[in-house]
Amino acid sequence: MKICMIGTGYVGLVSGSCFADLGNTVYCVDKDIKKINMLNSFQIPIYEPGLNEIVKKNYLAKRLIFTNNLKKAVISSDIIFICVGTPTSKNNKSADLQFVFKVAKEIASHINKFKIIVTKSTVPVSTGDKIEKIILKRKKRSLFEVASNPEFLREGEAIRDFRFPDRIIVGSDNKKVLRKLESLYEPLIKKGANFFSTNRRGAELIKYASNAFLATKISFINEIANLCEKTGVNVEDVSLGMGLDKRIGGRFLRAGPAYGGSCFPKDTKAITVTGDLYKTNLSIIKSVIKSNSDRKKLLVNRIKSILSNKIKNKKITFLGVTFKPNTDDMRESSSLLLIPYLNNNRAKVYYYDPSGFKKEFSRYKSVYFCDNLSKACNNSDLIIIHTEWDEFKTLDFKKISKNSKIKIFDMRNLYSHKKMKKNGYSYYSIGR
Ligand SMILES: NC(=O)c1ccc[n+]([C@@H]2O[C@H](COP(=O)([O-])OP(=O)(O)OC[C@H]3O[C@@H](n4cnc5c(N)ncnc54)[C@H](O)[C@@H]3O)[C@@H](O)[C@H]2O)c1
Incomplete structure (x- = not known):
């Protein structure tokens, strides 16, 4: 054809x-x-x-x-x-x-x-x-x-x-x-x-309903992760335990940063506008949008607390800045809020992303792109694993950071909490 x-x-x-x-x-x-x-x-x-x-x-x-x-x-x-x-x-x-x-x-x-x-x-x-x-x-x-x-x-x-x-x-x-x-x-x-x-309208709505539903699943488990942190429960156990129920399913139940990307943020917003236009209050999706926006603020507070509110002059490294791995797409990534915040509070932010330099950060005075992981982590005070690229999954943090007091905030739960503690790291993750 x-x-x-x-x-x-x-x-x-x-x-x-x-x-x-x-x-x-x-x-x-x-x-x-x-x-x-x-x-x-x-x-x-x-x-x-x-x-x-x-x-x-x-x-x-x-x-x-x-x-x-x-x-x-x-x-x-x-x-x-x-x-x-x-x-x-x-x-x-x-x-x-x-x-x-x-x-x-x-x-x-x-x-x-x-x-x-x-x-x-x-x-x-x-x-x-x-x-x-x-x-x-x-x-x-x-x-x-x-x-x-x-x-x-x-x-x-x-x-x-x-x-x-x-x-x-x-x-x-x-x-x-x-x-x-x-x-x-x-x-x-x-x-x-x-x-x-x-029919044509049905197909159009299926797309929005699907994206809104997936965004809801992510926000749902992210909120459950907040509760896990307060109650000493491992969110991964909750995800696994829930996901084994075929009515629920395990996918899109991994806690992490706020959802981003070129689709979920814009599509959740757009469908609520359509709902309002047709006098139908899509209240669940509206709450999801709010929950996702609150999550970005919550992560800022988490970083502040990990650094005992002392952000100024700290070297903070971002491993991955895209909203997910294997793409160069920066649209609506959480890093677009986190990195400017840290820059404005006078941290020195170094980032490495396998998909390369990001023009989105070039206007910030204290944000630096590194073309390799070791350079980005060298002498860092805090490493934030923001995106789960494969190459971030088996790192020797003391070796690459050359800082025995390195702190690690793993927003993707790539590492075992137990092992990291055993190896003497100040290790923080999501919902566990
Ligand atoms: N990116 C995804 O993962 C994804 C997945 C499913 C659906 N979608 C949807 O698909 C659509 C496209 O998304 P995308 O991410 O590919 O967008 P994009 O921004 O990457 O690409 C859009 C392209 O359209 C071109 N364009 C705009 N106006 C044009 C014109 N008049 N003539 C010719 N070219 C023109 C732009 O130059 C651009 O290259 C969106 O509606 C998006 O929601 C995206």
């Missing part, structure tokens, strides 16, 4: 490359010329394990085309996926749909024969209706169909998630569209992926 992805970011680039790998011809379009030039010279603009190889292989096979020529891509494709960002609006907490609507207008002006237009971007329920209206102003009804196919891939595991998804959700009332999308996904369905179709 000939398809086109408009927006070549985390979602458009990964899913476009993987569709090409299934044998389709894929146009990946982006308005960011720098990004397109990079891709055309084999440079991958994002950190995503395994992506490099897939891009190269399919680009060389001429199945994957990177372009900023939206017109040519639309004219050449049967299915057009909208994969642009839907960040939180600057005016309120809703999803900012300006990029989606702009793309809808652009697509409309280039439709020359029947096209299926699919939103992969996460969009509030009824956005498909609005896209349809925009296109109808410019083109006949018989020339297009608008469907929803929300994306569920996780950064850092995106290739695997594309190839082995738990489910593929498609929203459309049109049988021809459903058949076409089912045949696009057939190779994945044959390997066991569930293909679930519903």
